[in-house]
Amino acid sequence: MENVVLKTNRLTKVYKNTEVNKRVSVTINKGEIYGLVGADGAGKTTLLKMITGLAKPTKGSITLLGAKEDDELSAVKKKIGFVVEGPALYPSMTAHENCLVKARYLGYENEPDYEQKVNDILSLVGLKDVEGKKINDYSMDMKQRMALALALIGEPEFIMLDELFYGVDEKGVKELREVLLKINKDKGITILFATNKFRDVEGVATTYGFMHRGRIVREASAEKIARELEDNDNNVESYITNMIQRYAEGVR
Amino acid sequence: MKILLKNEFLKITRSKAFRIAFLLSLIYVPFNILTGGSAEYFQYGYRCPVVIYGFFETCFFWIFGAIIAALVAGEYDNGTIRNVIGLGIDRRKYFISKVISVFTASAFILFLMVFAFFVVATIRFTRWTGFVFTGKYLLKLLSYYITMLVFVLSYESIFILFSQIFHSTRNTFLGVLGITLLENEVAAYLTVKALGRVTGPIGTIMKIRAFYDKGAALDAAFWLNLIPSVVVGIAAIVASYFLFIKKDIE
Numbered sequence: 001m002e003n004v005v006l007k008t009n010r011l012t013k014v015y016k017n018t019e020v021n022k023r024v025s026v027t028i029n030k031g032e033i034y035g036l037v038g039a040d041g042a043g044k045t046t047l048l049k050m051i052t053g054l055a056k057p058t059k060g061s062i063t064l065l066g067a068k069e070d071d072e073l074s075a076v077k078k079k080i081g082f083v084v085e086g087p088a089l090y091p092s093m094t095a096h097e098n099c100l101v102k103a104r105y106l107g108y109e110n111e112p113d114y115e116q117k118v119n120d121i122l123s124l125v126g127l128k129d130v131e132g133k134k135i136n137d138y139s140m141d142m143k144q145r146m147a148l149a150l151a152l153i154g155e156p157e158f159i160m161l162d163e164l165f166y167g168v169d170e171k172g173v174k175e176l177r178e179v180l181l182k183i184n185k186d187k188g189i190t191i192l193f194a195t196n197k198f199r200d201v202e203g204v205a206t207t208y209g210f211m212h213r214g215r216i217v218r219e220a221s222a223e224k225i226a227r228e229l230e231d232n233d234n235n236v237e238s239y240i241t242n243m244i245q246r247y248a249e250g251v252r
Numbered sequence: 253m254k255i256l257l258k259n260e261f262l263k264i265t266r267s268k269a270f271r272i273a274f275l276l277s278l279i280y281v282p283f284n285i286l287t288g289g290s291a292e293y294f295q296y297g298y299r300c301p302v303v304i305y306g307f308f309e310t311c312f313f314w315i316f317g318a319i320i321a322a323l324v325a326g327e328y329d330n331g332t333i334r335n336v337i338g339l340g341i342d343r344r345k346y347f348i349s350k351v352i353s354v355f356t357a358s359a360f361i362l363f364l365m366v367f368a369f370f371v372v373a374t375i376r377f378t379r380w381t382g383f384v385f386t387g388k389y390l391l392k393l394l395s396y397y398i399t400m401l402v403f404v405l406s407y408e409s410i411f412i413l414f415s416q417i418f419h420s421t422r423n424t425f426l427g428v429l430g431i432t433l434l435e436n437e438v439a440a441y442l443t444v445k446a447l448g449r450v451t452g453p454i455g456t457i458m459k460i461r462a463f464y465d466k467g468a469a470l471d472a473a474f475w476l477n478l479i480p481s482v483v484v485g486i487a488a489i490v491a492s493y494f495l496f497i498k499k500d501i502e
Binding site for chain 1: 255256259266267268303331332334335336337338339340341342487500
């Protein structure tokens, strides 16, 4: 159990009489990069919102870094970073000021070498040159990088990223994928990456979870999916669509 | 709580809306007085000096509405509210820190507005305002400031409720404009037509003007006029608090 970072047990969310998430059970182990793949509206964001406490589950339970009860969960949330539903930034502030706001919430502002740590994070995500600019002047690509930088403030053990590559060009995606691999390898940060494009997490994720209409229809290791892809002549689009469809029918 | 407040004040000082509202109010108050008339004003059955009337006009509540829209509802538009709640920050403490910070910022702006108003008005209209630098001047000024503060905070409480209902800067600001126009124009017009004199919130403002006109701004009866505003303000804040605690962050 100590190795488990996140475990959701039959998590269900009902919005206006519609089940957006249906009995979702996911287990993510320490050091994993979990690629949560599903089309728009599959329920990925709602799942992340329940995990972060932004939405209350209708049914089911969440165990995050060993904490299950509300009070314990509030305490361990300081050890997680996340980007849910796009970059959430203060537009009139600079990169450093945005970091300061989060650092204060975490009580991280007075850490030794705080400034150095923030500078390292901004360098890591490629924003060191524009750190003095206001977020208003950032492109979408830069905002996504800034959102990732914020998620990394406070040395989290686990980060959840929702459509981080939205609005990022091909070169940027490549750079950010390398950043994710680096922080996973060097800092041991466990990552949950939600996306509607399999390509975003291909070669990065160690485990995949495929979501369809509010359910996790399949979980598989990266090796297994890679083998199946090879068997399908690496035709990613059709393989993913058909596979999700096939498994969705199986869990009905 | 101290850290939450520190962050809230950082957000306020960096907020573009706050800076614009602050500058607008400081420019507009003296401008309004210097370009206004000096005759006594008679409206809705109450008589008062144009200086007092002018200030109530210039105190346009929408300035404070814009601040609330940007600082409270803006957190939903930016999505930054997710960063706070997702970190496990206690929602109750966060709400209280937000309210304290926007109320303090508004009290500060209002103080500067009243100060600017009286400096310019005293210079221009000393002859008949009565607000000269005599013994009771500061007390009168204080009563005037407190009266306006009660009105502003009461309105702001309603605006905070709007922002918790709409979770959107634009809709909150439209709500602010709507209620300001409804109360100050439509309701005033209709009650004057029906009753011959204005009632409701604008009526209270008129009564208060009359207290100033009679030089009775420090009388006990004067303060009773503020009770309805205090009650409405508290009710709106309590409703906002429960909405914030219970609602999911979309």
